[in-house]
Amino acid sequence: MKGKKWLALACMALALVACGQKAQKKATENPEQQSVRKEQKANKLRYQGSYYSVQGADGQEIIIVNKKHPLAANYAPGEDPEAQSAFRQLVTAMQEEGFPISDHYSGYRSYENQSQLYQNYVAQDGQAEADRYSARPGYSEHQTGLAYDLIDTAGNLLTEAKASQWLREHAADYGFIVRYTEDKEEITGYTAESWHIRYIGSEAQKIAKSGLSLEEYFEVPGGDYED
C-alpha cells in the first residue's frame, strides 16, 4: 500500500515536470507553429514499398526524401504532370517580373542519371565534398519528379539575390517550397540551394509561413547519411 502511494506521488511529480517543459516550449512558438505542432501528431512517416511518405493536412500523400529516407532504385515515376504545370506557371510569372529565368530547367532524374552525376562529382571533388552538394543515387529529390532546379538565361543554376528572394516569398503561391535554405543545412543535410524547389501542393503555403524545413514541419529525421 505504502509503495503504491509513493509510486503515485512520483508519477505526479514527473507529470508536473513534463507539463512545465511543455508550457515553456509553447511560449516560444508563434500561433502558426503551434497549429503545426497539433497536426504533426497525425503525420506518421510510412515506408510505401519504394519511398517514404507522410500524410498532409488534407489527407494527401507527401513524399519525403532526404539522407535518412532514400527511394528504391526502381522508383521511376517520371515528371509529375501537376508539378510540371505549376512549375511552368511559376517560370512564366518570374519572367513577367523581369527575372532572367530560362525555359530550360533540371527536373526529373532517374536513379541511373543521378548515379552517373554523383560518380562524376566524386571523381572531381572526392566523396566527402560531393556529399555536401550532390545526392547519392536513391537519395535525390529529383527522382520523385517533384523537384526542379531553376536555370538563369546564362545557363547557370539560379543564384541571383532578388530572384532568390522572390522565390522564397512566392514559390508557395504555385505549390512549391525552397527546399534547402541556409539556416537549415543541419536538418536538411545539404548546403543551401537557392535554385532548388520542391512541389508540395496546397500545404506549401503553410510550410513556407512556418519558417520550418520540410523535416521539421513533419517531424521526420533528417541530417546526414547513416554511414
Ligand SMILES: [Zn+2]
Ligand atoms: Zn535540385
